[in-house]
Amino acid sequence: MKKKHLIIFTAFTIIAGSAFAFSVFILPAISSEPDTFTTFMEVKSPEMTIIHLYFANKENSFLIAEKRFLVQPDDPAQMGKLIIESLIKGPKEGLMRTISSDATLRALFVTEDKTAYVDLTKAAREKHPGGCKSEIITIYSIVNSLILNIPEIDTVKILIDGRESMTLAGHIDLRFPLKADMLLVR
DSSP: OHHHHHHHHHHHHHHHHHHHHIIIIIHHHHHHHHHHHHHHHHSOOOOEEEEEEEEEOTTSSSEEEEEEEEEOOSSHHHHHHHHHHHHHHOOSSSOBOSSOTTOOEEEEEEOTTSEEEEEEOTHHHHTOOOSHHHHHHHHHHHHHHHHTTOTTOSEEEEEETTEEOSOSSSSSOOSSOBOOOGGGBO
16 A cells, blocks of 8 residues: 555656646746747838938049938938938948048937038038039038938038038038039939
8 A cells, every 4th residue: 555655646746846847947938939929020120221322423523322221210310310420431332422531420400491400520621622612512412412312301501510600611601501402413
């Protein structure tokens, strides 16, 4: 009789231990899998968009669009920041940079009247090569790249170190917001 009780006790202990192990280790893993899967499925991958950045041709006489793929932010000001930062980094396909690599974007915001305010550091002015044509190319590289890629922007106002500036390099009036100029684009 004792042998029979020992076998029952051993079988009971094995079953109870297995049930405990199942409830502690296996059941939580099984029940958390759907949550992990659901969370994974609900995460949106970033949406990429094609933009056109306007850089100077080799003769610095007109603008040529260079196609880029950027993550599409929901906010037009964030998209504008990505565009200006990409312009500062320069072209990838043999075109000429339009903004000094020493310049940085201090701020960019878009108003309700669809005007983008682009605030660049003074290096944009101090490191500019000068000349009327070069100044036009730099300004419309910024203006066209923003307006032609972001529907929420109709005009662009360029600031230097947080202040209004008469010009960038002495020729083009920056006191008023500017519209895109397609005559410079080839």
